[in-house]
Structures are given as C-alpha cells and as structure tokens.
Amino acid sequence: MVAVAPPRSGHRPASPATLAELERLTDRLSRKPAAHLQVESLSIGYSTLRGRFHAVEDISFEVPAGTNLGLVGESGCGKSTVVKTLMGLQPESTEVSGRALLDGRNILGLDENALRDFRWKRISLITQSAMNSLDPVYCIGDQISEAILAHEPVSKATAWARAEQMFALVGLPAGRLYEFPHMFSGGMRQRAVIAMALALNAGLLLADEPTTALDPIMQSQIMTRIRGIHAHMRCSMILVTHDIAVVAETCENIVVMYAGKVAESGPTADVLERPLHPYTMGLKNAFPRLPIRGEPRQPLISIPGVVPNLLLPPPGCRFASRCPFATEVCHSVTPPVVQVGVQRAACHHTDRAAEFRLAAARPDTWRNMRGAA
Numbered sequence: 001m002v003a004v005a006p007p008r009s010g011h012r013p014a015s016p017a018t019l020a021e022l023e024r025l026t027d028r029l030s031r032k033p034a035a036h037l038q039v040e041s042l043s044i045g046y047s048t049l050r051g052r053f054h055a056v057e058d059i060s061f062e063v064p065a066g067t068n069l070g071l072v073g074e075s076g077c078g079k080s081t082v083v084k085t086l087m088g089l090q091p092e093s094t095e096v097s098g099r100a101l102l103d104g105r106n107i108l109g110l111d112e113n114a115l116r117d118f119r120w121k122r123i124s125l126i127t128q129s130a131m132n133s134l135d136p137v138y139c140i141g142d143q144i145s146e147a148i149l150a151h152e153p154v155s156k157a158t159a160w161a162r163a164e165q166m167f168a169l170v171g172l173p174a175g176r177l178y179e180f181p182h183m184f185s186g187g188m189r190q191r192a193v194i195a196m197a198l199a200l201n202a203g204l205l206l207a208d209e210p211t212t213a214l215d216p217i218m219q220s221q222i223m224t225r226i227r228g229i230h231a232h233m234r235c236s237m238i239l240v241t242h243d244i245a246v247v248a249e250t251c252e253n254i255v256v257m258y259a260g261k262v263a264e265s266g267p268t269a270d271v272l273e274r275p276l277h278p279y280t281m282g283l284k285n286a287f288p289r290l291p292i293r294g295e296p297r298q299p300l301i302s303i304p305g306v307v308p309n310l311l312l313p314p315p316g317c318r319f320a321s322r323c324p325f326a327t328e329v330c331h332s333v334t335p336p337v338v339q340v341g342v343q344r345a346a347c348h349h350t351d352r353a354a355e356f357r358l359a360a361a362r363p364d365t366w367r368n369m370r371g372a373a
Contacts, residue, residue, distance in 0.1 A: 018157040025154055025162060034066040034236045035103055035122060035203030037086075042098035042108075044081055044090070052095070054310045055081045059262045061255045063204070068230055068237040070247030070268060072283070073257035076307055079240045080128070083206045087125050088115040102204065121151045124202035126194055126226075128209035128240075133193055134181040141177030144196045151200055166195035169232075170225060187218040191225065198229060205230070205237045211246075223250065244287050248272055256280050259307050259318040266343035276338075276345035276353045278323045279303075281360040301363050317348070324365050325349060325356050 014022065044056040056078040063069045071079045084090050086100055088110060099106045102122060110118075127133040135143055144166060145159035152159070164174040170191040181189055190210060197205060207226060211219035227250055230237050239251055247254055247268060254272070255265045256279065264277040275281045285301040305322035308314050314321065320330040329348050338350045349356070359365045 014157060014161045018155065018161055021154055021158040022161045022165075025152060025158060026165070029201040032201050032203060034234055035063075036065040036101075037063040037204055037236065037238075038099075038101040039082075039086075040099045040101070042082070042085070042100060043096070044078070044085055045095040046091070047093050047095065048311070050311055052311075054260055054313050056085075056260045057313075058098075059255075059257070059260075061262065061265055063236050063238060063253075065203075065236055066234055067253060068239060068251045070251035070254045071238055071240045071257065072242065072244060072247055072254060073263075074242055074283075074307070077257040078260045079242075079257055080208050083125065083208045083238065083240055086206065087119065087123065089125075116150075120147050120197075120200050120202060122202055123204045123206065124197040124200070126190075126197045126205065126207040126210045128212040134189065136181055139178050139180055140184070140192050144177070144192075144199055147196060148199050162199060163195070166199050167192075169198065169229065170195045186214055187222065190214065190218075190222055194222075194226065194229070198233065201233060201235065203235055205235050206240070207237060208240045209242070210239075211241075226250070244272065244283055256283065259313070260310055261318060262337075262344075262346060263319065264343065264345040264347075266341075270341070270343055274343075274353070275357065276340055276343055276350045277319075277347050278325050278356055278360065279319045280345075281357055282322075282366070285360060285366075298361075299363055301360075301366055304366055317346070324359070324368075325352070 039059065039061050042056060042059050046053040046055060059082070061069065071082065073079055085096060086107065090096065096108055098108070100108050102118070107118065134140070141160055141163050144163040145156060148154065148159040148162055149156065160177070163177055167174050167177060172188060172191055172195070184192060194210070210226065211222050214222065223246055239247065241247060251268050253266065254268045256263045256271070256277065258279045263279045264271055264275065271280060272284060275284060282301070282303040286303060288300060289298055303322055308318055308321065316332045317323070317326070317330045317335050320326040323330065327348070333348070335346045335348045337344050337346050340350055
C-alpha cells in the first residue's frame, strides 16, 4: 500500500524568487504558437480473433492554427480512436497507416521518447473519464506539477504556483490542489483535468467528450469554460462529441464521421444549414431545436437501423442500409469525396442535396426508408 500525506488545508504564499520564475515561465508559455494539424489518409485497425476490425478508414481533415474543429458522430464511429491515436495511446497491436502532421512533423509511429517530448507540450488531452485519468493516491496539485516538471526546468514551488494559476483559470480555489480526486465532485474533477491539459499551453488541445457522465447544468458550465479558455489561450482544438448543438456553439469547422469514415466536412454553419450527406441531415433532424414563433414545432426524427459490422464492412456507402435515398450504386460503389463550395461530402448524390434536405425533414421519409430517390 502506498502511504500518502494527508491534504493540507493551509495555503503558503509563494516566495519572491518563485514569483519571478513563475513570471518567466508564464511569459515563455504564452508565446507558444497554436499548432497546425493535417491528417492525411488515416486508417486505424485492430487485430481480433475474427479478423481485422476497421475502426477508422482513410480519413483526412485539417485544423488550421488557432481554430477549433468538431469531430461528430454516433457512438462507435471512431472519434475517440482518432484522438487516442494522435496522442499515441492506441494498443500495441493497432495497425495505423497514413500521416498526422503536427506543424509539419508526422506524429504517428513515434517512439516512446519522442512521444514523451511532445505530449502536454505541443498536444494535450482532456479525457472523457476524469476519475479514471487521475491517480487516486496523489493529490491533484502533485499530478499537475509532475506534468510541468517533466517538460520545464523550473522548481517544484514554481510548478505548484503554475498549477494554482491553472486552477484559477478553471474556477477552482488554489487550496484544493492539496486534495485527492475522490474529494472532488464530477464537475470539479473534469475541471482539474482541463487544468492539467492546459498547464503547458500546448498548441493543440484534444477534448474527448469532456462532458460525459455530467448532468446538463454541469455540461453547460464545462463547455462554457472550455470556450472561454480556447478564446483566452488561442490554441487549436479538436472537440469530440456526439452532440451537434455543442459543436454549433463551439466550433468553426466540423467533421461528421460515420462507421469509421468521414461523411461530410466543412465550416460548421454551412454544414448544419445546408448538409450534403443524408447522414448529416439525419443527425440534424434527431436533435431538438427551439421553436420559431408562428411556425409548427419541428418533430424529432430518429435514424432507423444500426451501424454496419466493421469486421466485415459492406461494399459501397456504409450508410446505404440506413439511408432513405440510397440507390443501387450506393450499395455497390464506394462514394467519392465531392467538393461543393467550402463543403466536402462522400456521397454519390450531392447534386440532389437540396431535394434530399426537404424530404429528410419529413418523418415518413425515414419511416418507410424509400424517400424521394
């Protein structure tokens, strides 16, 4: 059993030397540029007893420096797999191909020493399960300080003072740095994880469903905090979520994934106002919207069917079995990625998107799975 010291309730002011070193550290970190990420033809597979599981297949997207990207899709589409692979956290048996260029350097396939050098320093992660990502036998302050000391030549006192700065940024009192994870509520633990991810002002912040398992009020508070921090620290960000409403409020650009592939991508406003892919249309219709005065309330429309088995992915478009507009070619030929203005969609029928949008807004289109095609 590991012996730990009880938490200290008092708060000792930092010495002048510590404050001077903290000021130099803060200035150095504040001058870090936002990161530029380019993901090119990324495929991720797992070896299983039944064969290769195609978790992610041939996806590409870009996060320009200082922007935020929403990675959207239902559970099991590969969103978290992408994020973990970018951090180098995938299992050893994972098969990865393609490139992920972080400021021009391919970060896929790096050895452990190289990974240690850029994690937290150039790319950091807010996990979706704060309790599981924090060590239960160390106080929160020690865990944040450890990340700082691993990358910056500063004293322990300065690292602790930096942790206090981060706690202030996420709205937690400095005195609680002496406490352990089990002493925090779910929302406070999530804010502590955010503080740790921000401690070294990484150029790219990965937020993997940061509001999972929190109540709606706390979800709103956490997302408001993340939006404010992104604006304040001017870093690049990828927000992984299944909630289109959160992306609409938070992200400039969006990538919609389905069954391990990119269905549609582009500026968030354009994609949500004029979706090109039937799956994006279905996702949009499945989320509640505020009623417009004088107009009838829009019904919630669910997408029938289930995600295909990625051990044996079907030919053609992976959404074809659930798409009310699918034609014969959709079931047999993989759709090309088509550029329409600033949007890109993997669909054979992007030329009929306006027609499909009108039909997709009617519940009977999805109920009878025949639609207008």
